[in-house]
Amino acid sequence: MRDTEEGPVRVTRTDLANKSDGTANVDVVGVGLGPFNLGLAALLEPVEDVSAIFFEAEPDFAWHPGLMLTGTTLQVPFLADLVTLADPTSRYSFLNYLHEHDRLYRFYFYERFHVPRQEYDAYARWVAHGLPTCRFGHRVESVTPDGSGAWTVRVRSAHGAHTYRARSVVFGVGSRPYVPPVGQDLLGDDLFHAADYLTMRGKAIEAEAVTVVGSGQSAGEIVADLLETGIHTGQRLDWFTRSSGFFPMEYSKLGLEHFSPEYTTYFHSLPASTRDRVRAGQDLLYKGLSEQTSERIYDLLYTATIDRPDPPVTYVAGCELQDVQPSPTPGRQWRLTWHHVDEDRTVARDTDVVIFATGYRPAPLPVPDGLIQRDEYGRPDVSRDYRLRLDGQPPHPSSLFTQNAELHTHGVGTPDLGLGAYRNSVIVNALAGREIYHVPERTVFQRFGTAALDDETRH
Incomplete structure (x- = not known):
């Protein structure tokens, strides 16, 4: 975790010394x-x-540009910006962004805790442009041990290849859109992932029949957007999910305490098999629909049926997509085969456009095979302080850290923006070898596990 005995080299405001x-x-x-x-x-x-x-x-910062739909908001409060929960005085806070853009009073009168998704994207881009340490248009091709306890990082940009020697590396490579195997080889302009929705939106809106796969927030926002126009044009809309229902995401105050440092510590302390079992039952803590999106969809359908027959909208849960083939029906593009789990019955539906709102999977880390420890499912073994455990490597003072690749070891708060500043506080303190940012021991009222109860008994 700590630096080597050599003194650190400060990055200048202009460039690194070679x-x-x-x-x-x-x-x-x-x-x-x-x-x-x-x-x-x-x-x-x-x-x-x-x-x-x-x-x-x-080439520049962009946060889910394909889902930047008008009217959508973050699912976390504005305090879950990049820095505030670690350092409220940071000049990179969302409130300072508003101040710098003369929007602070407007936000004051806006009186909303959840900010527009477009504004969060603009805020983050403002931070990125203000940090001289951020280099866009640079692809990291490999990270390898250099034999002295540090790492060789090879980077390529439009200006050529570059090599860096780093004591520590922090991977924030994010995730990739996931499409079920039956559709992976068929992707195109009429069969695509929700991440590309805005790019393909025109095609979807003009289609006579559209199918949305999935029941999370992205799926709901796309369905609502299609209903805004499709109800009036007579578009046939199918919305299917293998989940057991179109349920709201947990947003009660006691439930939200699972997105806390205490729960992260508790979850990480459990055996791996227990962690998988617990997490399998927690989908609605971080998946599902917001209450507002669910209401919007229902209200659109309700209004559309006043003194009129039901529109051609079908949504069914408990359906697994088994096959995707070109449709034999004239005028239709695709035939989807669905298996209803509860009824053990298979049905086919024809459609023109298929939108997979089927989530994301962690992107692979650019490290050599065999470098890091992995579990039986190929997932990296991540320590409590977010270091990747190395496979067969002797302990050394430099480290590999990861962000948002530890859902299986650190729990449901892993992808949540609200825990980003906390995780970064832990990482910064590890990189510096001392406390730079205070990490509180107690942040919620709830107790997880029995260790705290044992302590209280002894006292």
Whole structure:
């Protein structure tokens, strides 16, 4: 966790100093610049004795651009920005963003706890543009041990290849859209993942028949958007999910306490098999529909049926997609075969456009095979302080850290923006070898497990 005995090399505001062999020395390299690593870059910026540089292959910051639908909001409060829950005085806070853009009074009168998704994206881009350590248009091709306890990081940009020597590397490579195997080889402009919805929206709106697969927030927002126009044009809309229902995401105050440092610690302490069993029953803590989206869909359907027959809208839960083939029906593009689990019955439905709102899977880490420890499912073994455990490697002072690849080890709060600043506080303190940001021991009222009860009994 701690730095080596050599003193840190500070990144200047202009660029890194290169050694004679063209390799630049730095304490920390960040791989990927989604919200989590961007928050880490912001929290490291005032730490004078830890040099850092962050690389992102995309040309600029963009947070789920394909789902930036008008009227959608974050599912977490604005306090869950990149830095506030670690350092409310940071100049990279959302409130300071509003202040710098003369929007603070407007937000005051807006009186909303959940900000528009478009504004969160604009805020994060403002932070990215203000940090000299963030480099876009740079793809990290590999991270390998250099034999001395540090890491060799090879990066490629439009200006050529670059090599960096880092004591620590933090992976924030995010996730990739997941499409069920039956549809993976058929992707195109009429069969696509929800991540591309805005790009393909025109095709979907103009189609005579559309099918949305999945029952989470993205699926619900797309269904609501299609209903806005499709109800009036007579578009046939199918909405199927293998989940047992179109349920709301848990948003009660006691339920939200699972998105806390205490629960993360408790969950990580459980045996791996227990963690998998517990998490399998927690989908609605971080999946499902927001209450507002569920109401919007129902209200659209209710209004559309006033003094009129039901529109051609069908939504059914408990259906597994078994096959996707070209449709034999004239005028239709695809035939989807569904298996209803409870009835053990198979049905076919024809459609023109298929939208997979089927979630995301962690992107692979750019490290050699056999470098990090993995479980029987191929998932990385992540320690409590977010370090990747190395496979067959002797302990050394530098570390590999990961962000948002530890759902199986750290629980439901892993992808949640509200725990990003906390996780980054832990990582910053580990990188610096001392406490830079205070990490509180108690943040919620609930007790997880029995250890605390034992302590109270002894007292």
